Amino acid sequence: MASVRIANVWKYYGKTVAVKDLNIDCPDGQFLSVLGPSGCGKSSTLRMLAGLEHISAGDIYFGERRVNDLPPKARDIAMVFENYALYPHKTVFENIANPLRLRGTDGATIERKVRAAAKMLEIEHLLDRKPVELSGGQKQRTAIGRAIVREPQLFLFDEPIAHLDAKLRAHMRGELKLMQRRLGTTMIYVTHDQLEAMSMADRIAVMHEGVLQQFGTPQEIYNQPVNEWVAGFVGEPPMNFLDVEVVDEDGRLCLVHPGFRVAVTAAQQALLRQRLSGREARMGIRPDEVRIATATFPGALEARVRVSEPLGGDMLVDAELAGSRLLVKTRPDFTGGMGAPCWVAFDVERWHLFEKPSGVAYF
Amino acid sequence: MSEEAPRQDLVRRRSLADAWWSLVAIAVAMLFFFPIYWAVSTSLRRPADTFTVSGVGIPWVHFTPTLDNWLLEMSQPESFRAFTNSTVISLSAVTIALLLGLPAAYALARFKFFRVPNKDITVWFLSQRVLPPVATAVPFFIAFSTLELLDTRLALIVCTATFILPFVVVIVRQTFFDLPIELEEAALVDGASYLSAFLRVAVPLAMPAIAAAALIMFAFSWNEYLFAVILTIKGAATMPVHIAGGADTRGVQFWFVAVRSLIAMIPPVLLALLAQRYIVRGLTLGAVKG
Ligand SMILES: Nc1ncnc2c1ncn2[C@@H]1O[C@H](COP(=O)(O)OP(=O)(O)OP(=O)(O)O)[C@@H](O)[C@H]1O
Ligand SMILES: [Mg+2]
Numbered sequence: 001m002a003s004v005r006i007a008n009v010w011k012y013y014g015k016t017v018a019v020k021d022l023n024i025d026c027p028d029g030q031f032l033s034v035l036g037p038s039g040c041g042k043s044s045t046l047r048m049l050a051g052l053e054h055i056s057a058g059d060i061y062f063g064e065r066r067v068n069d070l071p072p073k074a075r076d077i078a079m080v081f082e083n084y085a086l087y088p089h090k091t092v093f094e095n096i097a098n099p100l101r102l103r104g105t106d107g108a109t110i111e112r113k114v115r116a117a118a119k120m121l122e123i124e125h126l127l128d129r130k131p132v133e134l135s136g137g138q139k140q141r142t143a144i145g146r147a148i149v150r151e152p153q154l155f156l157f158d159e160p161i162a163h164l165d166a167k168l169r170a171h172m173r174g175e176l177k178l179m180q181r182r183l184g185t186t187m188i189y190v191t192h193d194q195l196e197a198m199s200m201a202d203r204i205a206v207m208h209e210g211v212l213q214q215f216g217t218p219q220e221i222y223n224q225p226v227n228e229w230v231a232g233f234v235g236e237p238p239m240n241f242l243d244v245e246v247v248d249e250d251g252r253l254c255l256v257h258p259g260f261r262v263a264v265t266a267a268q269q270a271l272l273r274q275r276l277s278g279r280e281a282r283m284g285i286r287p288d289e290v291r292i293a294t295a296t297f298p299g300a301l302e303a304r305v306r307v308s309e310p311l312g313g314d315m316l317v318d319a320e321l322a323g324s325r326l327l328v329k330t331r332p333d334f335t336g337g338m339g340a341p342c343w344v345a346f347d348v349e350r351w352h353l354f355e356k357p358s359g360v361a362y363f
Numbered sequence: 364m365s366e367e368a369p370r371q372d373l374v375r376r377r378s379l380a381d382a383w384w385s386l387v388a389i390a391v392a393m394l395f396f397f398p399i400y401w402a403v404s405t406s407l408r409r410p411a412d413t414f415t416v417s418g419v420g421i422p423w424v425h426f427t428p429t430l431d432n433w434l435l436e437m438s439q440p441e442s443f444r445a446f447t448n449s450t451v452i453s454l455s456a457v458t459i460a461l462l463l464g465l466p467a468a469y470a471l472a473r474f475k476f477f478r479v480p481n482k483d484i485t486v487w488f489l490s491q492r493v494l495p496p497v498a499t500a501v502p503f504f505i506a507f508s509t510l511e512l513l514d515t516r517l518a519l520i521v522c523t524a525t526f527i528l529p530f531v532v533v534i535v536r537q538t539f540f541d542l543p544i545e546l547e548e549a550a551l552v553d554g555a556s557y558l559s560a561f562l563r564v565a566v567p568l569a570m571p572a573i574a575a576a577a578l579i580m581f582a583f584s585w586n587e588y589l590f591a592v593i594l595t596i597k598g599a600a601t602m603p604v605h606i607a608g609g610a611d612t613r614g615v616q617f618w619f620v621a622v623r624s625l626i627a628m629i630p631p632v633l634l635a636l637l638a639q640r641y642i643v644r645g646l647t648l649g650a651v652k653g
Contacts, residue, residue: 050552051552052552079548085548087546087550088568089567098550098553099553102550146549
């Protein structure tokens, strides 16, 4: 087991910068997820950790040990690749046994450990097959089996379940989390799926265009996004953003929009007083933090239903508030039809305000 | 009924087309096999019958077959020596080319060279095959003569290996290039050294291409004549030289040429059959991800 420290790491491919000045500290035994859209440098980061890619600048430490110059085999890691990378000429058993064989483990121990790993992953009956004879989920389990069989000090998973169907993915999320907790091995898990990161990780590192945006627990990332980009990337359905003006009314700060004029809370006002840089700002609110009704209620703002989408357990209402689009998640018994008037109110404790144009969060 | 009719028509037309193509295939095969058949036929005739035989020389029909030529050829020590020389030289040259060429192909596919770009190195390898071989005859002769290696197998092994090296480099480089790099990376992470990732993952997966390249190289070595003539006198003479030796001051001894050619065909045919299994098995290995 080991903690992982990434200190001021850069990665260049020729002139392309894939990772910019990355700093991440992952304590021993934690499940760290690296989350970001395609091309943000997630895989590059993981490959530098694995020793498959040269580190352009900066240092990586496993525990106290600087590993920059260690070849992959000396790093005591296990990796699951996005495309599984199973050896097509070897059986499932031999695929899983490979890390042990390469380290000269004796035959009886190999047999025992491979069977134990296969049992845990429920692929015991497939041990004699070749990878071509496996389904996507079975291949993925085999790849995980190869990673866990040796009890390494660090797991590196690169989007291991991205290619599975939705149902299997949901199942595997739970399995992987359970497996990591049971083994207690430090895990660095790369994904572009915020649901995977939120549901599995102890800590999430959100990356965008090679830059670490925010590093924190799933709750911190969700509740206190540091900027507009993180706020928009995390959460499903995505957060609503409205252009507002910050106006001082007799010492009380209000957010003003063509459709509303609402005062901020005292705590928010204190934060704003310290940092406010201009009148213009972006207000953000999550779809489930907007109250919506077909009849008016105290503090309600008048809006109009554009379209409503029943999602079974929830109803997603696409509303229009004075020319701005507003997604609202509400109960399925909401009855407002297309074009019908409706009334909305924000949970002002829960809204966010971002500086314009930098996107940095005020609160 | 009306639906059946066109279908039957189609079947009939298809089988007609098949028959037609079979005829073409047989005709082409006969064209290719005729020289071999003629060699067999010639080898079974008495020397006097070589040109006097009637018809298409079918044994027992047009002449009485005899094994005299075969027995005589087998009893000559030169004949055995030429066969051994050819076998040793070809196998050694192919082995050397594989030992040097596979790492070269791998390096060109997987590593990036900066001083001389990978593409230029590949083209340089290829360019060896563009150069007329005879241009290097004099340098090779002088080199081996200085080293006192004329008329030795070693000289021919070295010389042939240099000629066939580009085949393996160019053919197998592309195959290594097409292999998913993650397989080797997985091996590295599993605990393999770079060498063992190459030997245990890349080479087995590239086996079909390696077998094909080895076959081409063997055929090339086996048929090599120019340098065999220039660099050998007698001791290291190979089958092609021995076959050509069938032409002497008394004219061409077609019966010996026929016997020797037929003997010379055996090893490449056996090797092709052996390599075929590897090549076919490779095709069924399939992809990394399905
Ligand atoms: N070998 C390479 N050579 C050149 N550029 C590369 C190479 N690998 C990655 N890049 C570039 O570096 C950037 C980051 O790539 P990376 O593979 O780390 O992204 P990623 O976050 O893993 O994306 P994805 O979710 O699509 O896998 C991209 O712009 C990519 O084009
Ligand atoms: Mg990636």
